[in-house]
Amino acid sequence: MNKILYVAGWGRSGSTVLDVILGNHPDVVSVGEVTYLVDDWNASGRRCACGASYTDCSFWNGLAEVESLTEETAQMVRKVERRSATLPVLLDAISAKLKERYRRFQQDVFSYLAETTGASIVVDSSKSAGDAAMRFYALSQIAEFDVHVLHLVRDGRSTMASYVNKGSNWALEGHAEPLLLPGVRAVGGWTLANLWTLAVSKMYFRSDRYMRVQFEDLITHPARTLEATGAFIGIDVDMLIDRVRCGDHFDVGHNVGGNRIRHNQSIQLRHKSGAERQPWSNLNAFHSTFFAIFGQWLNSKLGYNW
Numbered sequence: 001m002n003k004i005l006y007v008a009g010w011g012r013s014g015s016t017v018l019d020v021i022l023g024n025h026p027d028v029v030s031v032g033e034v035t036y037l038v039d040d041w042n043a044s045g046r047r048c049a050c051g052a053s054y055t056d057c058s059f060w061n062g063l064a065e066v067e068s069l070t071e072e073t074a075q076m077v078r079k080v081e082r083r084s085a086t087l088p089v090l091l092d093a094i095s096a097k098l099k100e101r102y103r104r105f106q107q108d109v110f111s112y113l114a115e116t117t118g119a120s121i122v123v124d125s126s127k128s129a130g131d132a133a134m135r136f137y138a139l140s141q142i143a144e145f146d147v148h149v150l151h152l153v154r155d156g157r158s159t160m161a162s163y164v165n166k167g168s169n170w171a172l173e174g175h176a177e178p179l180l181l182p183g184v185r186a187v188g189g190w191t192l193a194n195l196w197t198l199a200v201s202k203m204y205f206r207s208d209r210y211m212r213v214q215f216e217d218l219i220t221h222p223a224r225t226l227e228a229t230g231a232f233i234g235i236d237v238d239m240l241i242d243r244v245r246c247g248d249h250f251d252v253g254h255n256v257g258g259n260r261i262r263h264n265q266s267i268q269l270r271h272k273s274g275a276e277r278q279p280w281s282n283l284n285a286f287h288s289t290f291f292a293i294f295g296q297w298l299n300s301k302l303g304y305n306w
C-alpha cells in the first residue's frame, strides 16, 4: 500500500459520498470510518456496510487472523487517537511501547487491506472530531504512512441545520439518546474539528499533502472536484467522472462507520434542488443569530462568504 487518503473534518459533510465514489476506482479501496473498526467488531448490533456483522463479513473476517481485535486493542487505538491524547502525543510523552503497538497494529490493518484488495490507495474517512482527532497525525507520524489529508468542509449553517432537523447519526441509529440543543453542539463540534484540522495540517503536513474540498463543490461540480482529488493522490479518475455523468450507482462495499447511507448498498450522486442546497433557510431566529455570532468567522475562513 502506498498512500492513505485521509478525509478529515466533521460529520455531515458528505464524506461517505466521496469515499464511496473513490472506492469504485480499481486502485482504491475505501473503508469508511475505520478508526471504529475494533470498537464495532466488539459491539453487538454494529454491522459492516455489506449488512453482515464484522465477524461474518467476508472482507473483514480475515483480519482477525493477523491481529487481535479485542477491547484492549480498541482502547489502545483510542489512547493515541482521541482528542484528550493531543498533548501527550504531540509532546511525544506516550510510552515507546504504546507507540510501537499502535504502529504495528495500523501496519497490519493497512497491509491486510492492500493484500486482500490489490489497491495502492486506502481512503480512510474517520475524520478529525473527538475520538479520532489525532488519527491523521498518528497515521503519518507514528505509523509512518504517506498520508494525504483531504479536508472536506461544509457550510456551517447547513451542518447546523442537518443536526437541528435530523439529530445525530448515533441517535438516529438508536445507539444514543437524542442530544439537547443539537444546533449549538453542532456548531461547537464543527468549529473544533475544522480548526483542529487546519492547525495540525499546517504544522505537520507539507502543502502537497493537504487539500481542502467544499462539499457543495462536490455536489454541484463533481467532475472538477474528482479531477482535483485524482491529481492530489496521483490517479486518473476519468472513469469515475464518466460514471457520475451517467448517473450510475456506486457500490458501497465494506465501509465501517456511523452513517446510515452505507446501508443502501449503492449510492448515486444527484443534483440538488435550490431548497436542498440551502438547508439553513428554515433555521429559526435563535439558531441563525447563534451561528452569526459563533460560526460566521470560521465559515468565511473556509471560503463561505455571504
Ligand SMILES: [Zn+2]
Binding pocket: 048, 049, 050, 051, 052, 057, 058, 059, 060, 253, 254, 255
Ligand atoms: Zn462487509
